Amino acid sequence: MRRGLEFKKKARIIIVDDNYEHLSGIKELIEIESDFDVVATATSASVAISLIKKYRPEIVLMDINMPEKDGLTAIAEIEKLDLGVRTIALTGYDDPDLIFRAMKIGAKGYILKTMASAQLIYAIDEVANGKIYLPAALSSRFFEYFQKSFKEEVQAVSDEDNLLNYLTQREEEVLDLLTQGITYKGVAQKLFISETTVKTHVNNIFQKLQVNDRTQAVLYALNNGFLNRRKVKIAI
Amino acid sequence: MRRGLEFKKKARIIIVDDNYEHLSGIKELIEIESDFDVVATATSASVAISLIKKYRPEIVLMDINMPEKDGLTAIAEIEKLDLGVRTIALTGYDDPDLIFRAMKIGAKGYILKTMASAQLIYAIDEVANGKIYLPAALSSRFFEYFQKSFKEEVQAVSDEDNLLNYLTQREEEVLDLLTQGITYKGVAQKLFISETTVKTHVNNIFQKLQVNDRTQAVLYALNNGFLNRRKVKIAI
DNA sequence: CTGTTTCTAAACCATATGGTCTAGATTGCC
DNA sequence: GGCAATCTAGACCATATGGTTTAGAAACAG
Secondary structure, three states, X not given: OOOOOOOOOOOEEEEEOOOHHHHHHHHHHHHHHOOOEEEEEEOOHHHHHHXXXXXXXXXXXXXXXXXOOOXXXXXXXXXXXXXXXXXXXXXXXXXXXXXXXXXXXXXXXEEEOOOOHHHHHHHHHHHHOOOOEOOHHHHHHHHHHHHHHHHHHHHHHOOXXXXXXXXXXXXXXXXXXXXXXXXXXXXXXHHOOOHHHHHHHHHHHHHHHOOOOHHHHHHHHHHOOOOOOOEEEEEO | OOOOOOOOOOOEEEEEOOOHHHHHHHXXXXXXXXXXXXEEEEOOHHHHHHHHHHHOOOEEEEEOOOOOOOHHHHHHHHHHHOOOOEEEEEEOOOOHHHHHHHHHHOOOEEEEOOXXXXXXXXXXXXXXXOOOEOOHHHHHXXXXXXXXXXXXXXXXXXXXXXXXXXXXXXXXXXXXHHOOOOOHHHHHHHHOOOHHHHHHHHHHHHHHHOOOOHHHHHXXXXXXXXXXXXXXXXXX
């Protein structure tokens, strides 16, 4: 284990939960069952941000379900501060969308309140040691969601009747340059051909892609995975 | 456990590895230490695809590092077939990029060859039961990579000196229509203003975005999170 | 009230772009 | 050899696009 006694430093923690009873419950739990140091607590996200700036803790336990400013936004803000603070999301729901969003904005862990206290301690320990911790059950949910959102995109992109497949090599080169916002003249120079030849290619491209102008051609190309067919989009 | 004896069905498995010794090693391991049914094996991805179509297994163990057609491409193809086959990636490397790409294209698990045999069996079991399984260590790596790629995009997108921020509301509306490949005339009709007004707006947009034509403006907009600033790109 | 910003719109002009047709050279295939 | 596809390139024309300037109306801030 890399966290041998010689390296062990009591991780300093701030807990945020709008429910005061939960808050003190978690605080006590941590103080009794671990050797972490709860330096502060907060019942609102805005207060929490100030406390974080002041105390610079290693770990923040953040309840996601809070009125006013919600936990996700708070996590995003904390990440933006870039203080090296590692945040663990704490919530009652294993909603895949919540998990996905939390991990996306930079949460280093995600724990359900219903989980055993030992698991909470373990999670804090892992995250304090630089790892990212997501319990297997939540991890599984995350990936289902993750893959689903990709699948929809990929299908749209790698279709057989992608009109881009009908382009000749030269036409692809021309389109490639068009997607960089280069004029016909520029394309002609880059490819060492005359401008009229470029125009011929472009017209053929338009017909093959069934569009009327360069902007539409570029949009078609980008939306159908032309430039680097290995790129896709994901909704946050 | 949901997989009580009454529901247990011997999962049928196909193993793919270009190294024949590894292949038979894994096969034996599974046959001895579990009650899964290895219905076929293959030493190349193309053969594997045929076998999968023929046997319709529940699980495919796919080596990622293969010559000719690599495992990732194979997994993508299998997913495209949409036969309900669940694929587990098997490799020697815990390269985060590999893990990310494998999970993105739809692998339901990712196991290192160096891992204990019990873990392989466990993974197969989990995946056969409809879950997605990624060992904690790999999961951690995945998320680091995942978050890093998001962080870069988010920074690029939500930058203060994003020239898009200088656009007025009307200019944004015009640009929005431009990014849909609509002509000036079309924009004018949609916004109920004259074509010359559109031109004025467009010219202002060009100056603010420091570009010379609509294609470049559209590209700038797309690359800087104009359309739906909550969308980002990730490389597979 | 005055200056600023934004949205509107026109005139004028130059050039880039798009549509269509024709055609030679090259390559590869049957 | 001959056909098909591809890349090349020109002519010709219509229109869309881009650059610049000017200017009125409305909203808003100081």
